Amino acid sequence: MAQVRLHRLVKNYDETPAVRGIDLDIADKEFVVLVGPSGCGKSTTLRMIAGLEEITAGDIIIGSEVVNDVPPKDRDIAMVFQNYALYPHMTVYENMSFGLRLKKVAKDEITRRVENAARILDISELLQRKPKQLSGGQRQRVAMGRAIVRDPKVFLFDEPLSNLDAKLRVQMRTEIKKVHQKVQTTTVYVTHDQVEAMTLADRVVVMNGGLIEQVGTPNELYHFPRTKFVASFIGSPAMNFVPCTIEEAAGTLRVRLSSDLVFPVPQDRTQRYRAHIGKACLMFGLRPEHIVEQRSHIEPNQHAFEVQLEVTEPMGMETMVFFVLAGTELCGRVNPNAGAQSGKRMKLVADLGNMHLIDDASGQVL
Ligand SMILES: Nc1ncnc2c1ncn2[C@@H]1O[C@H](COP(=O)(O)OP(=O)(O)OP(=O)(O)O)[C@@H](O)[C@H]1O
Ligand SMILES: [Mg+2]
Incomplete structure (x- = not known):
């Protein structure tokens, strides 16, 4: 587990600024949601934390280490995307244990971790099934299971629920919250859905045009928006x-x-x-x-x-x-x-x- 600090973080794609200098301190065990309209720089920020995107300027600190030049595989981070891309020919158990097997983790340790994650996610009955025998929500759980078994310092989620229908999305939202209460791993979660942001986050970070507009608890943002953008973005129907x-x-x-x-x-x-x-x-x-x-x-x-x-x-x-x-x-x-x-x-x-x-x-x- 670890805290994450972004310090004057900048990302330009050629001449296009995507992230224009953001500061953010995420506490150990905290669940932080980045929310904002399309193109505001959420995924870019997340991908920089993961190490999938080179940073133009600034620092990313995980725990007490500046990780700017640390390759993704050495950052001890697990990422869950919108397209969770399970291996179709592998069972749920094999999908969840794949990363650990690559790392040559001992067999009984793998079994222990997979069974523990399956229990947390309530998919113990599904471990021998293939992905095509699962519902969308179950597949989403397996994708989360794959992240949990790695016991990373930080979880990163990029719109993990956007492929699910509206009802399942609400259900899985609650599941993700329960999982976080159990494993308490520091989490950075990206969504453009302000309701998802409000319901999941300890703190919400509202982004706009590559900058942070406001950081606060869901209630702070709702009742004490500091800008018109935040006032109009948070809340439905809008202010x-x-x-x-x-x-x-x-x-x-x-x-x-x-x-x-x-x-x-x-x-x-x-x-x-x-x-x-x-x-x-x-x-x-x-x-x-x-x-x-x-x-x-x-x-x-x-x-x-x-x-x-x-x-x-x-x-x-x-x-x-x-x-x-x-x-x-x-x-x-x-x-x-x-x-x-x-x-x-x-x-x-x-x-x-x-x-x-x-x-x-x-x-x-x-
Ligand atoms: N590989 C890239 N090359 C050039 N520009 C990019 C690249 N990736 C993203 N951008 C630009 O950077 C800006 C931020 O993109 P980003 O993907 O971070 O937005 P986002 O907030 O995640 O949006 P969405 O909600 O649509 O996923 C956008 O203007 C986008 O067009
Ligand atoms: Mg995005």
């Missing part, structure tokens, strides 16, 4: 954004979304937002779950407003409502029994205690 201005009237600070819609700024934010009175280029951000139907009891930071619903989408446990405010489409999440109907007017409340104020020019949350 609502409306252009706004901050104004002061009769000693109270207010956020104005349109000529006839203005909300008071919560007390604990007045200090912070006062500097932005009258500024152009501000955005108001609020997640859909902080726009709900008006109830008999209104909480301190909740403020009512009325809208014309354009579309409603019943999801069972809740109903999504869509409406236009100051030319922008917004989404709220209301109780399925709240009587939301497309084309009808509805009284909603916005929970300003969860609002975000964003400088749209710099992309920073204020």
